[in-house]
Amino acid sequence: MEIRRIGVLGAGTMGHGIAQVCAQSGYQVNLQDIKDEFVEAGISKIQKFLDGSVERKRMTQDEADLTSSRIKGTTDLREAAKDVDLVIEAIVEDINIKKDVFKELDQICPEDAIFASNTSAQSITEMAMVTKHPDRFIGMHWFNPPQLMRGIEVIVTDKTSQETLDTMVNLCKKLGKEPGICKDSPGFIVNRLLQIWYNESLNMFDEGVADPQDIDTALKVAYNFRMGPFELRDLVGLDVALVVSETHYRELMREQFKPPRCLVMKVKAGDLGRKTGRGFYEYESKT
Amino acid sequence: MRIRTIIIIGETEFKTKLQELFSKAGFKVIMSDLNQDYDKQASEADLVLETVSEDIVLKEEVFKRCDAKCPEQAILATTTAKPWVTQIAEVTRRPEKVVGLNFTKNPFDEKYLVQIIRGLQTSDDTIQVSKELLEQVGVTAVKIGETPGYILDRVIASVVNEAALMYTTKLATVEDIDKMMKICTNWPMGPFEFADTIGVDKVVEILESLSQQLGPRYLPCFLLRKMVNAGWLGKKTKRGFYIYS
Ligand SMILES: NC(=O)c1ccc[n+]([C@@H]2O[C@H](COP(=O)([O-])OP(=O)(O)OC[C@H]3O[C@@H](n4cnc5c(N)ncnc54)[C@H](O)[C@@H]3O)[C@@H](O)[C@H]2O)c1
Numbered sequence: 429m430e431i432r433r434i435g436v437l438g439a440g441t442m443g444h445g446i447a448q449v450c451a452q453s454g455y456q457v458n459l460q461d462i463k464d465e466f467v468e469a470g471i472s473k474i475q476k477f478l479d480g481s482v483e484r485k486r487m488t489q490d491e492a493d494l495t496s497s498r499i500k501g502t503t504d505l506r507e508a509a510k511d512v513d514l515v516i517e518a519i520v521e522d523i524n525i526k527k528d529v530f531k532e533l534d535q536i537c538p539e540d541a542i543f544a545s546n547t548s549a550q551s552i553t554e555m556a557m558v559t560k561h562p563d564r565f566i567g568m569h570w571f572n573p574p575q576l577m578r579g580i581e582v583i584v585t586d587k588t589s590q591e592t593l594d595t596m597v598n599l600c601k602k603l604g605k606e607p608g609i610c611k612d613s614p615g616f617i618v619n620r621l622l623q624i625w626y627n628e629s630l631n632m633f634d635e636g637v638a639d640p641q642d643i644d645t646a647l648k649v650a651y652n653f654r655m656g657p658f659e660l661r662d663l664v665g666l667d668v669a670l671v672v673s674e675t676h677y678r679e680l681m682r683e684q685f686k687p688p689r690c691l692v693m694k695v696k697a698g699d700l701g702r703k704t705g706r707g708f709y710e711y712e713s714k715t
Numbered sequence: 716m717r718i719r720t721i722i723i724i725g726e727t728e729f730k731t732k733l734q735e736l737f738s739k740a741g742f743k744v745i746m747s748d749l750n751q752d753y754d755k756q757a758s759e760a761d762l763v764l765e766t767v768s769e770d771i772v773l774k775e776e777v778f779k780r781c782d783a784k785c786p787e788q789a790i791l792a793t794t795t796a797k798p799w800v801t802q803i804a805e806v807t808r809r810p811e812k813v814v815g816l817n818f819t820k821n822p823f824d825e826k827y828l829v830q831i832i833r834g835l836q837t838s839d840d841t842i843q844v845s846k847e848l849l850e851q852v853g854v855t856a857v858k859i860g861e862t863p864g865y866i867l868d869r870v871i872a873s874v875v876n877e878a879a880l881m882y883t884t885k886l887a888t889v890e891d892i893d894k895m896m897k898i899c900t901n902w903p904m905g906p907f908e909f910a911d912t913i914g915v916d917k918v919v920e921i922l923e924s925l926s927q928q929l930g931p932r933y934l935p936c937f938l939l940r941k942m943v944n945a946g947w948l949g950k951k952t953k954r955g956f957y958i959y960s
Contacts, residue, residue: 571899579899608895610887617887617895621874621906628873629866638866642857646866649855650819650828652903683932684873 429540429595432456435512437529438519439470442546445574446516448474451498453603459501460508467501474499477575509536516568518546526550527558534559542592544568548619549675552612553585562587566596569616580605585612614679623676623685629657630688640708658708662701670695716788718761718848719743724753724777725766733764740852754780764816766794775806782807790841792816798861800834810836814845819867822912823903829856830865863924871909872921878906879936889956907956911949915942
């Protein structure tokens, strides 16, 4: 089926970027959030990004104007969803709120509209089952920042139809993105494998095999990883890391996903990485 | 202590690469192998660098003979990729001077990383001298303890194992898994490309060894074992997760 108009729900970190990418590729976009100020903040972030692109000659002024003219902000879900071919949900990571929104969408959207969720950790299947058309429900997992990251994980459930999948794969390509297809499962492809990469590195530290710096250096120098696991953990924040780690362990119930002890202890001690000036490494000033 | 003379004892072609590295840095390098009286030659060396094939019996013999003839302060190093340093050290009268120096070639820029492996008996001094030596040679070195696969291949083998499980359970294809790891999180290679580069046999061996030491969570995925049985070991056999022509 052909997509013309897209509703993007949530104008936060991900939502505003997703809306921008869609508009840049020629789609009409309704960008919705719960408060005017959130919608406005999202739209002004888009404007800033577009202005920057024009300045750096990545885009002409006309292209930028055309892009922003395609985005319509609203706080009204009905307004945002009543005439769209696709909804991309990028609201808070709360399964119950997401389910409520999809139930509502079911009443509002055209019969053949596709529903996509950008969730990182909730079950696509669980969300699909609250709608009348789980065959038209799919996961569309973008990476941050959506304007720059080229990959999108397209998540299918047992109910997703081939047509829905084909439509999404085509859409990703039209947006200039690379789709990777994965069945609904905890962490999908990327986050699940990253967990193993992190855990195994942290486990070696716990076992006394090597220090963070030596592990980071080895992986960067020998295998060209851009950053080591410990540096990345510190950058993202160990509290956030622990939550993600616990989610994977709870969902997958296998030992290799168990949060490493050093991570648990650092969080208990309040050493959360760069933001507190100390994590696996020491940092001079808090930023 | 200062290292001036190095004897490299080995059978592998990697030997000449080592010779090049150390000669260029100004060390006197003696090249030897198992067909020569390497122990006699070793009597004037400050460092023995053993790089014979991965056979524990062979390695123990080399260390025993070198230990008998080498100067008292000489360091005996093995390039083994296996966690054998402690065991090898045990056959010498200088276990504190035995160390592992494992060279890994970066598949992209061909530079080396050395993992300095500390056996149970290895002294701080031996580690320090090794570290300084490698600094002089201009290769990056990291200090680690003995563990199957050491740092690098232990991490990679674990990732490969999970990726293989995801593929076997039909969550995603080999191509999509590799592609997503590269473009969504900037990995230099995907897990299956890593497996084919390192060798599926090596991945399985590391996982088996890890599972013996640390528990069943490391047990290799059935697919990996089958690939080893089929001789699909990766680039070296022209077939692994991908086919190479
Ligand atoms: N941040 C990331 O790196 C990232 C990456 C991939 C996926 N995700 C997923 O994307 C989703 C959004 O994450 P984010 O980082 O953009 O969060 P965010 O907090 O920046 O934005 C969420 C926005 O949703 C709005 N919102 C909340 N409830 C709403 C509702 N009922 N209807 C409409 N809007 C509502 C909030 O006001 C907020 O502006 C989450 O599911 C998250 O798991 C995030």
